[in-house]
Amino acid sequence: MAAPAVPAAPRLTVTGGTTAGTAVREAGLPGKDEDGVVVVRDGGGQLRDLSWTPDVDTDVEAVAANTPDGRMVIRHSAAHVAAQAVQQLFPEAKLGIGPPITDGFYYDFALERPLTPEDLAAVEKRMKQIVKGAQRFSRRELASVEAAEAELADEPFKLELVRDKSGADDPEVMEIGPGALTVYDNLDPRTGEAVWGDLCRGPHVPTTKHIPAFALTRSSAAYWRGDQANASLQRVYGTAWESQEALDAHKELLAEAERRDHRRLGTELDLFSFPDEIGSGLPVFHPRGGVIKREMEDYVRRRHIEEGFDYVGTPHIAKEPLFHTSGHLPYYGEGMFPAMQLDGGPYRLKAMNCPMHNLIYRSRGRSYRELPLRFFEFGHVYRNEKSGVIHGLTRVRGFAQDDSHSYVTPEQAPDEIKHLLDFVLSLLRDFGMDDFYLELSTRDDRPDKFIGSDEDWAAATEVLEDVATASGLELVPDPGGAAYYGPKISVQARDAIGRTWQMSTIQYDFNQPSPERFNLEYVASDGTRQQPVMIHSAKFGSIERFMGVLVEHYAGAFPAWLAPVQVVGIPVAADYGDHLEAVARELKAAGIRAEVDHSDDRMQKKIRTHTTQKVPFMLLAGERDVEAGAVSFRFRDGTQVNGVPVAQAVATIVGWVARRENASPTAELLAELVQAG
Structure with missing residues (x-):
């Protein structure tokens, strides 16, 4: 299923001293229904309320409800309505944060007791009353931090945000924007009086009437700022859409996703299980699941050999200093299991295969005539995932990567990346997935997360971007999402019901081959010793995760060539x-x-x-x-x-x-x- 086309954004000019909403009306653009304009985007890319009044004439883009940004604004506004409803029903509730998320929203609260399903039904009923009341969202700037502290004296979590983050452009805190502290009041349409308000940077839809379709879905435990050392909170989840039809379609998608849930189908089809005696996130494959796993492995192993890869094998553990050399300690230390003491020193379960492949490369001298040199294995790795994110086969603690590393000259890197991308896409198509887009993950300015010079990062990013662009696939930026050692391309594949899964990755690594790390070299044609570029690639990502995706993609009805019983x-x-x-x-x-x-x-x-x-x-x-x-x-x-x-x-x-x-x-x-x- 292809992603729906995003409607073109109409452009218009907001006259200085008038509101964006006035410009929308004068342009004859709709203000209601699924294509109604809910906010505008200014020249700097910032979304603005329709009540926004620029000082000078300003060109903007109208943002409709049925666009990704329009839905985000609807969902954030719905989160405010949910918070208002909770505080009206439970006056003791203290507010956390309430951002929009994929397909919905949540809001965190400190409450005296956990919410029950009956409580959620009451909150949703109260939300419907608020929406029907057509309350107006009204933005108000606070004059100072002191003014904010006075107004939010009864909201300890909001006070913490104000005191710690006020005026800071911190992406972890969505409620505070750069340069100003703002509150959004919900105004009674008859009296104009504020009936509720929240510290927020916005923007919001004009009135609660512009939240035409929503539903609360569940509640769960949460922690303030995601840290278990902090206060325990209640998180209320919901979804909101531009029309009842869109909400109904979303509910049907959720129902279909439930029918396709690989955890349920894995049990019904006797494919795999997660015995408590082994531990969380550590699957075992039953005979029928083993057939599928073997077919996947045999096929992808053969394809790698056909594509010029040499099959290698490496152990499950290694001495801890190896992972300091590679840089995974400390940059990836939290994702690794604690050290075990053997032979008088610490060993680690490996979380990745690349350090050992580097040792194979370094085991003897290499000539430029050998490059590209490609190593491949089904390397079993172990990652210390938090219990809260483990999910069936798609997020586990032990899994087999179809992991490969290409060692190339810098001049060979563009062609090798193209070769790898073509290989990845052909493999995914072989398994019946053929709707893709690409994501380019780059570094940001956090010095504790990335290593290497700006020049190396810029050169590597340019190579990946050029190859990704030449593929003709949609390319989506992912700033800050790179690995610590270099940028990467991720293949995002849509399944049979339109959900997106991150599948294969191709990563450009100029750090691990460096003299400070593994000191990898090859003898160039002029006799000098040069440093190769290392390119990481995983086609499935992991056998376990890809099987989970395939179970859901096919709803358990595997193609005959993969079916356990044909x-x-x-x-x-x-x-x-x-x-x-x-x-x-x-x-x-x-x-x-x-x-x-x-x-x-x-x-x-x-x-x-x-x-x-x-x-x-x-x-x-x-x-x-x-x-x-x-x-x-x-x-x-x-x-x-x-x-x-x-x-x-x-x-x-x-x-x-x-x-x-x-x-x-x-x-x-x-x-x-x-x-x-």
Whole structure:
């Protein structure tokens, strides 16, 4: 599913001394409904309320409700309404922060007790009353920090923000903007009196009536500023949209996502589990899940070898100083498990494979004639993820990376990055994912997070950006998201229901090969010793995570080439089981995973069972099939093709699997194959 097109932003001029809302009305732009203008964007890219009044004529862009920025403003405004409702129902509640997030919003509160589902229903009911009341959002600047402290004397968390961050451009604190402290009051439309207010930088929709569709979704525990050492809070989550239709579509997407949840399907299909005896975030694969994992590994291993990679292997632990040399300690220290004492010194579980690949490179002298030199392995790594972020297979503590490192001359780097990007995209397409965009992660100004010179970072970023742009895919900036050692390209893939998953990464590393780190060298054509560029790439990211994504992408109905059981024979009666066993033997001889169901269940129950287990090919056999030397096909969608000769049936299945078809087989597709010969 492609992302919906973002409507073009109309441009207009706000006359000095008048409001942006006046300019919107005079331009004839809508003020209501899903395409209604809710804010404007000034020339500096800042979003402004429609009540904003510039001193001079100013060109702006109108921002409609049904755009990403418009939805963000609606959701932030809905968060304020939620906070107002909570404080009206629970006057003792103290306010934390309430930012918009992907597809929704949250607000944190200090409360005397946890909120119940009944409490959330009451809060949502009160929110509807506030929205119906058409309260106006009104921005007000506070004259000083002292004025803010006086006004917020009963709000300890807001006071902390004012005292610690006032006037600072700190991205961690969304409620305080640079240069001024502002409050947004909610005004009664009849009296003009403020009925509630919150410290906030805005902007907001004009009135609560511009929040046409919302719902509270859940509550959870939280901590002030995300630190468990701080106060315990209650977090209320919600979602808000530009129309009831958009909200309904979002709810249906959530319902479909629930039906596709890989954790539930993993249990139903007997693929994997997370035994408590092993520990959180450490999966085990059952035989059927093991089939899928092996198929993924075998295929991607073969593709790497075809693409010029040498297969290597490295251990799970290493002496701690290795990770100081690589820079992972201290830059990635929090993501690594604590040290263990062996042989009189500290060892670490590895969280990445690159330091060991560097040692393989450094094991002997290298010539420029060997470059690009490409190493690849399924390296099992361990990362000390916090318990709150562990999520099925998609966020685990132990996983196998399809990890590779290319060592190239600086001149070879652009071509190698293009080669890797083409390889990544072809692999994802092989597994049925073909809707992508790219994200370019770069450094910011935090000296404690990144190493290397500005010049090296600029050169590396330019190479990645040029290759990403030349790919023709959408390129989205991600400032500050780079690894400590260099910038990276991430492939973002959309699944069957339009959700985005970060998949593969390609990272440009000029730091680990340096003399201060591993001192990697090659002998150049002129006899001098030069430093190679190291390019990290992971195609799946991890086998575990990619399997979780595939389970959800296919809703458990894997393509036949990946399916744990590709064919099940279902005899109409026990007398016909031997016929299907003979067919199964032919299929197994051709490398197909085939079984025959000899259980005592009735045929229709067997069909239901194996349809639920999402087997792509079911072969039925009754008296006529046996007499004719044939079978009847039954498919996951319920369609059926009767009386197919056994030789043709076997050839059809073998051909389908060999071609790695990602579509589910159906009677219609089978008929097309038969017709085509």
